Amino acid sequence: LERTFIAIKPDGVQRGLIAEIISRFERKGYKLVAIKLIVPSKEFAQTHYHDLKDRPFFNGLCDFLSSGPVLAMVWEGEGVIKYGRKLIGTTDPQKSEPGTIRGDLAVVVGRNIIHGSDGPETARNEIALWFEPSELV
Numbered sequence: 001l002e003r004t005f006i007a008i009k010p011d012g013v014q015r016g017l018i019a020e021i022i023s024r025f026e027r028k029g030y031k032l033v034a035i036k037l038i039v040p041s042k043e044f045a046q047t048h049y050h051d052l053k054d055r056p057f058f059n060g061l062c063d064f065l066s067s068g069p070v071l072a073m074v075w076e077g078e079g080v081i082k083y084g085r086k087l088i089g090t091t092d093p094q095k096s097e098p099g100t101i102r103g104d105l106a107v108v109v110g111r112n113i114i115h116g117s118d119g120p121e122t123a124r125n126e127i128a129l130w131f132e133p134s135e136l137v
């Protein structure tokens with residue numbers, strides 16, 4: 001079955017949105033197969049976001065991701081990679097539709113509370129980066 005990597009970023013954790021976000025994935029019907037709270041190092045954040053290393057916001061983004069606890073998760077189910085991103089909404093919360101996580105709960109692109117893998121290969125790589133195989137149930 002298809003799996004994707006989802007993370008609640010430090011702003012989402014700090015704002016107390018863990019239960020709200022998990023509940024949206026659960027109610028949709030997806031299955032949680034791994035979960036842990038972790039404060040990533042800046043180097044780890046740089047590895048996670050390596051595709052964006054040439055963007056002007058890369059340094060600030062990695063500082064932010066490593067600024068506090070991140071709730072790292074793996075979710076499983078049919079179409080979960082693509083549909084998970086649909087639940088999340090578009091990158092800029094100002095452009096996210098109401099009803100999506102970012103549309104309902106976030107305001108600015110630098111504090112958009114959640115990450116989701118953007119394709120099958122990214123999902124595989126991100127799951128392997130954040131979790132040991134033994135942590136997946």
Ligand code: ATP
Pocket residue numbers: 052057061090091092109110111112114115116117118
């Ligand atoms: P994520 O990878 O976090 O799920 P995404 O796939 O919607 O988000 P990406 O293009 O991968 O968007 O960008 C990764 C993150 O970088 C975004 O979630 C956002 O926090 C930040 N970011 C993207 N564009 C900008 C920008 N123009 N200014 C500041 N931060 C940005």
Ligand code: MG
Pocket residue numbers: 116118
């Ligand atoms: Mg992305």
